[in-house]
Amino acid sequence: MAGRDDEERLLRERRELLKLKQGIIEESDIIPQDEPEEKPKLTGAKAVENFFYHYKWYVILTVFFAAVFGVMIVQAVTKERADLNVAVISTTADSGIYPKLDEIERTLERYCPDFDDNGYVHVRVNYIDLNEASGNIEYIDANRQKFQSIELFGGESQMWLCDYGVIEELNDVYEKIDFFVDFSEEYPEADLLDKEGLVLASTDFTEYARWSTCPDNVAVYVRDAFENMTGNGKQAREQRERALTVYRNLVEGNIVNADEEQ
Numbered sequence: 001m002a003g004r005d006d007e008e009r010l011l012r013e014r015r016e017l018l019k020l021k022q023g024i025i026e027e028s029d030i031i032p033q034d035e036p037e038e039k040p041k042l043t044g045a046k047a048v049e050n051f052f053y054h055y056k057w058y059v060i061l062t063v064f065f066a067a068v069f070g071v072m073i074v075q076a077v078t079k080e081r082a083d084l085n086v087a088v089i090s091t092t093a094d095s096g097i098y099p100k101l102d103e104i105e106r107t108l109e110r111y112c113p114d115f116d117d118n119g120y121v122h123v124r125v126n127y128i129d130l131n132e133a134s135g136n137i138e139y140i141d142a143n144r145q146k147f148q149s150i151e152l153f154g155g156e157s158q159m160w161l162c163d164y165g166v167i168e169e170l171n172d173v174y175e176k177i178d179f180f181v182d183f184s185e186e187y188p189e190a191d192l193l194d195k196e197g198l199v200l201a202s203t204d205f206t207e208y209a210r211w212s213t214c215p216d217n218v219a220v221y222v223r224d225a226f227e228n229m230t231g232n233g234k235q236a237r238e239q240r241e242r243a244l245t246v247y248r249n250l251v252e253g254n255i256v257n258a259d260e261e262q
Helices: 004-024 044-078 098-111 137-152 164-173 234-252
Strands: 084-090 122-131 159-163 196-199 218-222
Touching: 044 234, 084 098, 084 137, 084 164, 084 234, 098 122, 122 137, 159 164, 159 234, 164 218, 196 234, 218 234
Parallel strands: 084 122, 084 159
Antiparallel strands: 159 218, 196 218
16 A cells, blocks of 8 residues: 555656646645654653563573673682692502592692682692493593593693502603602602602501501602693693692691691
8 A cells, every 4th residue: 555655646746747847837836745754752761661672582682691691700700729730540449549539638738728819728639540440441541531631741730649550650651751750859758659759658648538548559749840741831830839839748747727627
């Protein structure tokens, strides 16, 4: 209907223009056509109401995703950061490491200062099970990949707590590399494995961890920095310095968070 009305209006205007040219009618005789009335612009509450009426679902979805995104940002910002990352690695069930993971983390926090000065101490234990006795190929491969990519080459943890089976494996693969720091000169009186690993059973650690059965081949090591290996960046260097501090506290029996005892 609207299209037909437009056509008739155009025809009428053309006729009037023709008559005007021929002098049949005067310009003053032309009756102006009524222009469509402009809709008044809404303001204030009416404008808001009209906007929400037409775009309410867009608004709802936008608010929803903004809220989800905001929560993710808050969680990322407030996520508890670790003062120290420690790789806890076991090659055999006889090490007794796995059942003591909670106590190992809690006890390490007794020797760890608040490096971040944020009011609390947190040691993140990264456990890796290299025991292949289960025969579960997928489980074994997953842990092997974690050991090689994250810890061995990535250097996420500069302090290692492990049984001697891990050291034997490293010696087989990296026989010409001094993978860990030699502490024999710095701590000549300490009970060390291969001049590097502090035997936990010779320290107060096992008492605080309630681990009287800790084997003599479970020790704490600190990764050394050497060429041709990743894991030597700025973050790794910072973690190494922190690991050296905690190692010294373990050797000297220096408890820096005595109130953490449970």
